[in-house]
Amino acid sequence: MKTIDCRSKRCPHPVIETRKLLLAEPGVSQRVLVGDETSRENVSRLAASLGYAISVNETEGGYALDLTPSETAPAVAETAAPAQGKTVVFITSDTLGSGDDELGRILMKNFIFTLTEFDTAPDSVLFVNGGVRLTTADSEVIEALEKLADKGADIASCGLCLDFFGLKDQLKLGRATNMFDIVDTLQKAGRIIRT
Numbered sequence: 001m002k003t004i005d006c007r008s009k010r011c012p013h014p015v016i017e018t019r020k021l022l023l024a025e026p027g028v029s030q031r032v033l034v035g036d037e038t039s040r041e042n043v044s045r046l047a048a049s050l051g052y053a054i055s056v057n058e059t060e061g062g063y064a065l066d067l068t069p070s071e072t073a074p075a076v077a078e079t080a081a082p083a084q085g086k087t088v089v090f091i092t093s094d095t096l097g098s099g100d101d102e103l104g105r106i107l108m109k110n111f112i113f114t115l116t117e118f119d120t121a122p123d124s125v126l127f128v129n130g131g132v133r134l135t136t137a138d139s140e141v142i143e144a145l146e147k148l149a150d151k152g153a154d155i156a157s158c159g160l161c162l163d164f165f166g167l168k169d170q171l172k173l174g175r176a177t178n179m180f181d182i183v184d185t186l187q188k189a190g191r192i193i194r195t
Contacts, residue, residue, distance in 0.1 A: 002028070006043075007035035007061045012110050014039040015046050016117045018067075022050050027069045035062035085190025086123035089115070091131035096195050108134070111195065112141045112148075121151035122193070126182055127174075131195075132157040136170040145173050158182065 004021055006014035014034050021030055034040050040063045044054045052067040095104025096111050112134070115122065125148060127135055134141050135157045149155050155174025162168040162176055186192060 001031050001066070003031040003033065005033045006039065007033050009035070009039075011038060011042065012114050015042045016114065018043050018046055019117075022047065022052070022067070029069065030067045032065045032067065033059060033062060034065065037063075039063075040065065085188060086185075087191045087193070088185055088189040089122045089125045090186065090192055090194045091125065091127050091134065092195065093130045094133040095130075105140075108195070109141055109144075112144045116144050116147040116151075121148045121153040123152070124154040124156065124185055124189075125174075126177075126185060127155075127157040128161055128182065129158070130161075130165075132161045132165065132167060135173050136162075136167045137172050138170075139172065142172055149173065156181070156185075 002021065002025070004017055006017055009017070014032070018030075018032050021032075032043055034043055040056060043065055044056065047054050047065070047067045051070050053070050055066040055068070057064045057066075091108075093104075094108060095101050096107035097104050115125075125145070133139060135145065135155060139145075145155055156177040157171060157174055159168065159176035159178055162171060168176065
């Protein structure tokens, strides 16, 4: 049984690391160490969705989750037919959600990082309004956006928005675009993920 220690890692890292392990070694028992109840619940939910039985014990600094493949995998839920067309992520702010801006910046950073962990990247990531700050020189997510671009995602920031914030000369990644292109991309999309 392999053990991965995620006790010092915060969301979404424990789930991402567990997912990688379970997909790399399907049908093998694993142990995951996590540092808090939220990670315990999130990893347990992921493991259960992949057909693993979960045994949880308290351990120094958190919890030990023993993940054992079930004899029978859970029934596959019926899913809708996949959307036809491209997947577009539409980012309208440099924060995710409303409430506290500091938390919102952390959530946005985690959201973009998590997008990089999937095998398939979105076809386009469009940035408008305050979201354009994420593609400029001082952004903390440039490395993650570069990974998405390397996987084939078109990274495009509203040129008017860059001008408005005085950031056009600081565009670090992707291209400047216009509202016609943004609306055209959204209209042709099969799926739009809006933050």
